[in-house]
Amino acid sequence: MTYSSRGDGSAVAQPEPDCPLEAKISYLRHPDAYRFYHARHVEAIETRLSWVFLTERHAFKLKKPRKLPELDLSTVALRRANCLTEIRLNRRLAPTVYHDALSLALQADGTLRLCARPQPTDRIVDWVVWMRRLPTERRMDELIRSKAMLPSDVRRLSVIFWQFYRFSLPVPMSTDRYLGHFRKNVEENQEAVRTRLPKGMLDRASQAALWQRTFLKTQRTLLRRRVVEGRIIEGHGDLRPEHVFLESPPKIIDCLEFDRTLRLLDPVDELSYLALECDRLGAGWIGDRILESYMLRSGDRPDLRLIAFYRTFRACIRIRLAACRLDDATAGQREHWLKRIDGYLECIEKR
Structure with missing residues (x-):
């Protein structure tokens, strides 16, 4: 109608x-x-x-x-x-x-x-x-590529995120539901790449999936603690440098609007995702400083193993999405997406 x-x-x-x-x-x-x-x-x-x-x-x-x-x-x-x-x-x-x-x-x-x-x-x-319309030259990924991102930009952005998460209300969620989200996606990630990636890349992605499964078995208490402590909020959901504009004050656009369940997350997870994307672009120091600033201001100091899991998990989500683009890609597009996947695999292997 x-x-x-x-x-x-x-x-x-x-x-x-x-x-x-x-x-x-x-x-x-x-x-x-x-x-x-x-x-x-x-x-x-x-x-x-x-x-x-x-x-x-x-x-x-x-x-x-x-x-x-x-x-x-x-x-x-x-x-x-x-x-x-x-x-x-x-x-x-x-x-x-x-x-x-x-x-x-x-x-x-x-x-x-x-x-x-x-x-x-x-x-x-x-x-x-x-x-x-926002100025493309002030978009975070463009600033990173041109090596024009300043420490003052990072400080201003860090304050924006801290204030956003500080005033976001905790969302009630069961620990089983939170853990189930990760278990489900780990298997879906692996299934999506199984028939799409070249063998060498598939082997590397499979190693990441194995590490994640092991973490979910042996370190699940770290994830449960985030739920019990009331750390789950309704966040942005797709926090990447191409959605961040360093105006005064900074603007963050294009949140994941169509599925609320994907916006229900741990701020450390969301900032780890941003740190991953900065690292893939060759500026890991930016994401690391933003995450460190959040932890310092909020007093929230999660286990480093949890941060490594969040980053690896997010990288595998991005690998899955890129792998699906290979289905109808031209030769030139295929080379682009495989390069993107390799970049995420390299970030995983740094953990």
């Missing part, structure tokens, strides 16, 4: 309109779509789940109408709900970036219009997340 607008502002359910994704993309590629947002140029970027349209000052995200095991965006209503959830969650760490969810309306004459307030005769065929 989709919705049309009434004069009183309420919505009326309508059959799903015949407006294909290609027509929406074609419209949003053109600067005229953003005449109220002072756009002269539009850059379109396709991701796995969306299309992002960048103008000089803004970014507009259109969700793809897809239905996956972990996410259903197959209807206009579901995409609207996802847009609103994305805005709400991301305002926690980027309050001035996420503006609103805009309507993509089909007008009576058959043309599309991007607007905040549809007319009574409009039929809403989709929703678009409207954001402020």
Whole structure:
């Protein structure tokens, strides 16, 4: 179902309109779509789940109408709900970036219009997340690659994370559920790479999986203690350098909005993930300092074996995701993903 607008502002359910994704993309590629947002140029970027349209000052995200095991965006209503959830969650760490969810309306004459307030005769065929465009040159991964990340940047970012976790309420969770999450994913990681990786890489990934299984048998008390101590909170869920912008203050965007269970985590796990990604980019000192700063400010000093487990586990998750991209990759793309996997394996082997 989709919705049309009434004069009183309420919505009326309508059959799903015949407006294909290609027509929406074609419209949003053109600067005229953003005449109220002072756009002269539009850059379109396709991701796995969306299309992002960048103008000089803004970014507009259109969700793809897809239905996956972990996410259903197959209807206009579901995409609207996802847009609103994305805005709400991301305002926690980027309050001035996420503006609103805009309507993509089909007008009576058959043309599309991007607007905040549809007319009574409009039929809403989709929703678009409207954001402020952030400067790419201040993105953390770009700063790392250009060796421009400063200790002062790291200190400011450390304060942001400490404050975020400090004011996040503990989420009740059973120890069995917490341990079960890791056991399940260790096996899924291994199953995903079994038929996809070259033998040498598969052997290295299998060694990592064996180490993780052993940890879950012999050191599970370390994980249980995190639950008992109330350390599990609703975090960002996808804390990578490409989602961090070193403005003043820093902004962290693109949280994992579609599955709350994946946002329920230990802050040390989340910061270990960021440290892993910094290490893969050749700047392990950055993630290590941020994690150390969190532990110093919070007084939370987990066992180093737990940090090693979190990092290794996160690396194997990333290996699994990269391995799945090999299924339909071209020769050049395959080389890219195998290089990415090798980078994660090297990070694992440093533990």
